[in-house]
Amino acid sequence: METGHDRDHPLHGGMMNTVRRRGDRVLRLAPDHAPALHAFLTDLAATGFTGAPRPLALNPDGHEELTYLEGDVALPPFPAWALNDRTVTLVARLLRRYHDAAAEVPFDPGARWPTALSDPEGGPLLCHNDPCLENVVFRDGRAFALIDFDLAAPGRPLWDVAALAFYLAPTLDPESAADTGFRDADVPHRLRLLADGYGLSHADRALLPATVVRYNEVSRAFVLDRVERGDPVFTRDLERLGGMARWDRRRDRLIEREPLFLRALTE
Structure with missing residues (x-):
């Protein structure tokens, strides 16, 4: 039975x-x-x-x-607890714990690690590359685990931090943010919380805004490739969110606000 x-x-x-x-x-x-x-x-x-x-x-x-890692995973539309400032700090600390542990673990440099969201510059440890809320398990009020390592590949720790900023600051343009729970998010403030929670060095703080711009471009290319391959899930999602124009607005907004983000991170 x-x-x-x-x-x-x-x-x-x-x-x-x-x-x-x-x-x-x-x-x-x-x-x-x-x-x-x-x-x-x-x-x-x-x-x-x-x-x-x-x-x-x-x-x-x-x-x-x-x-199976028991706990809560936030899925869209995200609950209020997943959108607050505390969550930014908690996930940044989890990412740092992961990086500290991963730095002790060798990986096979000859493996065919996926390049879809990987750091174009490569790097010394295996980055997660997709640390969105849907890939974080929360337990007992804290960010407990990262899941879904399918896109993990060699890279710089900064690349993962930029990916986290992309998802959790989040670096959206106003039009795109209007229909999400992040509509009123103070992005410069959340970037600072993320950097502080992670313990990001001053040198990497200075590089973070430009690295987020680059992560956005890699993500845009990844989505476009999936759509051109006829992936129905990505095609439906792109249509629902307004097509590639959304990605272009996000890129332009990121470049426009780069000096503001830099000040928030370094001053």
Whole structure:
């Protein structure tokens, strides 16, 4: 007889993979570089870092099994608690804990790490590259874990911080922000909170605004590529949000406000 632990339950929120929960594990289609990623995540757990899934199996049918991390994941439309300033600080601290642990873990430089959202300059550790709210597990009032490492690739820690700023400041233009919970967000203030929470160096603070601009361009190219490939999920999402013009407005707004962001981060 089938029990509740045998039955699969869909997990919602991802755009690139179908994810199911079966008891205390997650089943999902494995990326091509799964052997290298699994080796990294296994070694990451050995450092004592508990804020990432542990790999359990690579199955012959092309699926992987990972530990299920109990907690809350914020999905759009985001709840109020996920939008507040405290969440910015908590997630920045989680990202720093991840980077500190990842710096101790070697990764296979010969693996075919995905380049879709990776740092164009490369770097010394495996960046997550997609630290959006949908990829953060909250537990007992704090940001507990990062999930969905499919797009992880070598890069600079600053690249991940820029990605976090892109999602959580967030660096939206007013028109795009108007239909979100971030409509009244004080972006320069939230950037400062993020940098302080992470413990970003003065040198990297000076580079952060320009790096966010670059992350925006890489993200734009990633979305456009998915749409041109005929991906129905990305195509529907792009149409819902007003097409590529939204990305162009975001780029122009970022460039316009770069001096303001720089002052907020360094003064």
